[in-house]
Amino acid sequence: MTIRRRLTIRFTGLVSAILALTFASVYGFCWYYISSDFYHRLDRKAHTYGELYLRQRVEPSLIRQLSRLRKDQLPSQKVTIYDANNVPVFSTNDAVLGMPPRELDAIGKRDRRDFRWQHLYVSGIRYSVPSGNYIVLASAENVYGDVFLRTLLWAFSALFLLIVGIVAFAGRLYAGDALEPMQRIEQQLSAIFPGTLHERLRVGGENDELSRLSATINRLLDRIEESFRLQRMFVANVSHELKNPLTQINSQLEVSLLNRREPEVYQQTIRSVLEDVHDLSALTRELLQLSQVNEADAAVMLRDSIRVDEIIWDVRQEVSAINPRYEVQVDLGELPEDFDQLTITGNLALLRTALKNLTENACKFSTDGRALIAVEFRKETVYIRVENDGAAIPATDLPYIFEPFYRARQTADVRGYGVGLSLVQQIVRLHRGRLTVRSAEGESNVFRVELPRQPVAAA
Incomplete structure (x- = not known):
């Protein structure tokens, strides 16, 4: 399923749910108001007839005549009074409202009850007089209210379907408009091949x-x-x-x-x-x-506990053995009191290779074959500085000296392959460190390695 279709379905579903809840709430409020009003009218009629027949002792024929003369008669209105034995003793019509005894008993227990029976709305009350307890039932058809509710239900259903259709159509249009930049990005990326890698996507001015x-x-x-x-x-x-x-x-x-x-x-x-x-x-x-040297294998490779001072002395010994002319000086600075501060986590063989390459290069390109390794221990990081007094590296060559096989003009006659510094940089990156170089006329050439004590895995 495409994103456009998913967005359309979700947007339509959300609006439909809100709309259905709104219509249901309005319909429920109307139903409650109409029903409550009709039951209230039935309750007043039940009280009126109960008062006339049970308390005022008006003749039943006179009550029926008054009932026929009143203009506020409800459709199919009927009032029936039952005695304590659930026997009808009065009815405004010839036909008595046949109510099941369980319904009458329920009214007797609750004093008053409104309910639907068949197609009628019924309101029943319990009347207590000296002669005994009676049940007065007033029933009628709520013709206008039921018609209104049915009409409202059909109107809401049709309006709901119409609005959902409009929302689905509009949602599809809006989703397509919102995803148009994505489609444009896809088209631009599809047109980029190895021969056109210089092409780039257009970036709009909006920070979206x-x-x-x-x-x-x-x-x-x-x-x-x-x-x-x-x-x-x-x-x-x-x-x-x-x-x-x-x-x-x-x-x-x-x-x-x-x-x-x-x-x-x-x-x-x-x-x-x-x-x-x-x-x-x-x-x-x-x-x-x-x-x-692959960064993807960092978690497996960086597990050695390395004493920095020991690896520095090992590198000094190895480089000095390469050429009798090479001389390596070591400056460990101020050693921490806690010997654990001399330790970092990494790969012993790779770090030894990196420092050996840096030191050998420093001796190789030094005017007198000398190099200095200086170490600075800090709480979270160890800084290693390798420097010599050779010729300054041209500023035009500095950005490229860490690329494989790159050879500056001044080192073209020196034996080598141009791989060492690139290997050093990859090893330092593997340890989540940083390698920088500083070189200028009249100053020492300084390669600075910054190594964290606990390399963090790549995200």
Whole structure:
């Protein structure tokens, strides 16, 4: 069922319920007023005839004659008086109103009772005189009241059906008008393909739900377009990085097979090929690490209790072993008295990889091979700062240094693949942290990692 149909049905149902309740209330009020008024008139006639016959002892023939002369006679009016034995002793008509004894007994117990019997309205009262107890019944047909109520019921029924039909038609029109922006959004989204990801939805000037939905979809399209751009760049760069060593391997092997050569030449070729294979293996390993950092698996991966000071010393030792020229200084600042404040929750292997990459890069691009790791412990967050005194990163390169395979012009001659910083950023994001960089001429290059003690799962 479409939203338009659901909205139409719900709107029509709501209005119908309100309308039915209103009509039922009006009809009920009219019925109560007409019935109460008619019973009140019957009650006065019962009292009048009871007074004349039982208290004033007027002759029955005279009472009947007076009854015929009165102008306020009701349709099919009849007054009947019963004695204590439920035997009729007086009636304004020749035909006595045959009332079941149970009805008369009910009146005797309650002094007064109004009820319907067959097509008549009946009002009965109990009259007590010295000669005994009597029951006086006044009955009549409420012709005009019943006709009015039937006419009112038919009018309300026809009016209800007419209004419900109008409301259903109007509700369908209004639902279609309200959903028109949604249909327009659907059409615009259906026209967006990978080749037209630059297109965006129109956002109206009103700050309503549809405008906010369009803005949210546009932000989603921005992220999708950025993902496609990164994917295309990733594939292009990977192809380039894989093509170079494969081409070199192929060329060296082809040259070696052209002519018979000395064993030393073959050994040199094999060493060169092994070096290219090692580069391929290192690149593949880094790509696997990059692909395995998935935020969807954060709840499973972030379960280790990590001592920050210990992992810092481990990173210092590993980086120093890579190159004798590298020198890593550690500044743990003011350590908290509670050793639990030195601990965060995360993935030990991934954090070690991230800090190792940052520290190795700092040493690699430093003028003297030195890097500083400074740690600041706070109540909810741990800040790790890695800095060196190398050349400043150009401002034009700063927005792109965390993209896979991006290599700045000043680092083009440095051995590497441009994957390390992208991997660091993904690891920090996995831990719900933040990675920032600050670099300017005449100042140290500073990479700052902000890690919460308890990473919050992604929504």
